[in-house]
Amino acid sequence: xxxxxxxxxxxxxxxxxxxxxxxxxxxxxxKERIVYLGGPLHSIDEYRRNPGQDVTRLIIAQLLYLQFxxxxxxxxxxxxxxxxxxxxxxIGFETEAFAVCDTLSYIKPPVxxxxxxxxxxxxxMILSAGAKxxxxxxxxxxxxxxxxxxxxxxxxxxxxxxxxxVLDNRAAILDILSKNTGxxxxxxxxxTDRTFYLTPQEAKEYGLIDIVLESTKQLPxxxxxxx
Numbered sequence: 001x002x003x004x005x006x007x008x009x010x011x012x013x014x015x016x017x018x019x020x021x022x023x024x025x026x027x028x029x030x031k032e033r034i035v036y037l038g039g040p041l042h043s044i045d046e047y048r049r050n051p052g053q054d055v056t057r058l059i060i061a062q063l064l065y066l067q068f069x070x071x072x073x074x075x076x077x078x079x080x081x082x083x084x085x086x087x088x089x090x091i092g093f094e095t096e097a098f099a100v101c102d103t104l105s106y107i108k109p110p111v112x113x114x115x116x117x118x119x120x121x122x123x124x125m126i127l128s129a130g131a132k133x134x135x136x137x138x139x140x141x142x143x144x145x146x147x148x149x150x151x152x153x154x155x156x157x158x159x160x161x162x163x164x165x166v167l168d169n170r171a172a173i174l175d176i177l178s179k180n181t182g183x184x185x186x187x188x189x190x191x192t193d194r195t196f197y198l199t200p201q202e203a204k205e206y207g208l209i210d211i212v213l214e215s216t217k218q219l220p221x222x223x224x225x226x227x
Contacts, residue, residue, distance in 0.1 A: 033069075035062045035077045040086045041096040041122060056096040060103050067107040075111045077104075077130065083121030084148075094148050094169040097122030101129040101176060110134060114213065115200070120144040125173060128180035128208045135209040137200035143208060145188070145196040148173065181207030 029036055042055050066075050084092035104111050104126070113130030115137035124143050127135060137143065148169050174192075178185045183206065200212040 030062055030065070033066055033073060033075050035059060035066070035075060037077070037079045037081045037123065037126070039080075040082045041084050041092045041100075056092075056099055059100055063100075063103050063107055063111070067109055071108040073109055074131075074134070075107075075109050077111050077113045077126075079113060079115050079119050079123055079127050080117035081119060081123035081126075083119075083123040083125075085121060092122075094122055094173065097125055098169075098172065098176075100126050104129045112136065113209075114138070115141040115143060115209070118142045118144070121146050121148070122173075124208060125176055125180075128177060133210050136211045136213045137203060137209050138213055139200055141200055143198045143200065143203040145177070145192045145198070147192055177208075183207055 023031075026036075037055070037059055039055060063075065063077075066073075084090060084094060084096055104113075110131035112134040113127045113136070115127050117138075118141060119127045119137075120142075121144060124145055127137075127143065148166050174185050174188050177183070177188050181188075198206060198208070200209065203209045204212055
């Protein structure tokens with residue numbers, strides 16, 4: 001019995017458009033000047049064990065490219081990240097977040113930081129480093145401030161060296177958060193003595209963000225939606 005369904009060749013078959021593979025999602029987002037941090041910030045050591053996962057290098061490269069592409073247009077930086085930890089384990093160093101924060105300050109385009117889900121630890125610091133007036137969160141996100149962890153292993157001297165680095169990094173984090181939020185360092189020290197959870201509204205009152213978004217229309221300029 002002959003099947004009633006027949007394959008019909010498209011009239012566009014062979015056109016260059018159909019022979020070209022579609023662009024990947026990251027490229028489409030970058031075209032709209034969107035940078036997306038959707039996971040933890042990996043250290044370079046973690047990168048060596050898992051090639052292709054150097055998140056920090058990718059984020060910084062995208063920010064620098066967008067400045068080169070147009071130094072005047074804003075950049076939209078969506079954040080859904082656990083910072084330098086994952087499932088309670090330290091997998092990166094705070095220097096990863098410092099590099100991103102320094103890049104945000106270095107480049108000329110204003111960067112809108114937007115939390116969509118969670119911004120924990122170092123990711124919350126990055127969220128606070130966006131352009132003043134353009135740091136935002138969606139209404140049901142979670143923002144967490146905490147202390148850096150050492151994650152050090154090996155000989156006692158190595159652990160001691162890493163412990164000193166953790167203290168130095170903590171001082172740098174406190175300085176950055178104080179500048180970005182307007183809160184006194186002493187208050188941030190007290191608040192982060194234990195894991196400090198904030199709702200978006202609390203984060204706004206604390207100075208970590210400027211607006212709780214219900215819609216992209218609430219931002220100072222039109223912002224591409226992450227869909």
